[in-house]
Amino acid sequence: DLVKEYVDAARxxxxxxxxxxxxxxxxxxxxxxxxxxxxxxxxxVAYIHGQIRELLTNYGKIDILWYDVSWPLDAKGWxxxxxxxxxxxxxxxIIVNNRNRLDGDFATPEQRIVAEKRAWESCMTMNDxxxxxxxxxxxxxxxxxxxxxxxxxxxxxxxxxxxxPKPDGSIPEESVKIMTxxxxxxxxxxxxxxxxxxxxxxxxxxxxxxRKGNTLYMHVHFWPGDTVALGGLMNKxxxxxxxxxxxxxxxxxxxxxxxxxxxxxxxxxxxxxxxxIECDGEPRQDMDYxxxxxxxxxx
Numbered sequence: 110d111l112v113k114e115y116v117d118a119a120r121x122x123x124x125x126x127x128x129x130x131x132x133x134x135x136x137x138x139x140x141x142x143x144x145x146x147x148x149x150x151x152x153x154v155a156y157i158h159g160q161i162r163e164l165l166t167n168y169g170k171i172d173i174l175w176y177d178v179s180w181p182l183d184a185k186g187w188x189x190x191x192x193x194x195x196x197x198x199x200x201x202x203i204i205v206n207n208r209n210r211l212d213g214d215f216a217t218p219e220q221r222i223v224a225e226k227r228a229w230e231s232c233m234t235m236n237d238x239x240x241x242x243x244x245x246x247x248x249x250x251x252x253x254x255x256x257x258x259x260x261x262x263x264x265x266x267x268x269x270x271x272x273x274p275k276p277d278g279s280i281p282e283e284s285v286k287i288m289t290x291x292x293x294x295x296x297x298x299x300x301x302x303x304x305x306x307x308x309x310x311x312x313x314x315x316x317x318x319x320r321k322g323n324t325l326y327m328h329v330h331f332w333p334g335d336t337v338a339l340g341g342l343m344n345k346x347x348x349x350x351x352x353x354x355x356x357x358x359x360x361x362x363x364x365x366x367x368x369x370x371x372x373x374x375x376x377x378x379x380x381x382x383x384x385x386i387e388c389d390g391e392p393r394q395d396m397d398y399x400x401x402x403x404x405x406x407x408x
Contacts, residue, residue: 130176134157144186157187170202172202175205179210229266231257240273263311297378300352308392309393310394311394316337317330323392324388326386328381332382335374342393344389346386
């Protein structure tokens with residue numbers, strides 16, 4: 110029972126357990142024709158509902174059900190309301206996504222980052238393929254992955270990053286080379302990503318932002334050396350430090366700009382250096398200023 114092995118291994122590491130489930134089963138004889146043959150649709154949907162029931166009955170508490178591939182039916186054709194009713198009856202604490210053509214508990218933009226006003230996660234590949242494709246060499250760099258992660262965390266979204274294992278189950282060497290520096294970066298910078306709040310400041314030509322309380326994290330991905338400037342910050346800065354090392358950063362602040370001074374010429378952290386900026390309130394950025402318009406004088 111491969112599913113049981115997976116569930117047991119995840120729980121042994123203290124992890125929660127989720128199942129991905131493709132509604133379209135390409136091997137089922139009624140799969141591709143279920144949209145044009147009602148008898149085939151009924152047989153196929155009964156089979157799909159039965160498999161979901163089995164997954165949510167045989168393996169203890171399941172935390173997430175991640176539907177996918179709703180082609181070629183709509184919510185009525187999949188009997189999605191009945192499906193979800195069964196899921197929540199079997200697993201009252203579970204969350205489900207929106208890919209059985211119902212809203213679900215969270216949204217799942219694919220290969221793009223689109224923030225929503227509810228729970229969401231952007232699902233992306235490390236190259237251009239979901240499964241293992243040995244000829245696909247269009248790999249994302251560690252910097253790109255960290256920048257995507259920051260962009261998701263800016264609006265409290267998840268970043269669901271796919272790794273397509275080889276046929277023997279091993280992780281491709283390219284994926285290991287990319288994810289190792291990302292993991293090292295997270296060891297020292299993870300506090301700027303996990304459990305973050307919605308962040309209003311967002312405009313910079315060389316940095317991204319996340320926030321936790323009154324702390325603004327400025328993720329500098331194009332390191333200018335010596336001086337880093339932040340335009341339009343409306344708060345008074347109380348202190349600043351390099352997040353990875355805790356080293357204090359000098360700064361000077363004027364009405365529409367903060368300059369962080371005395372920084373090393375070479376970026377002190379790779380692939381992105383994060384400056385933690387303690388503000389006197391929730392960080393806010395004057396968007397007129399950062400759009401290069403004339404700043405409005407405050408009354």
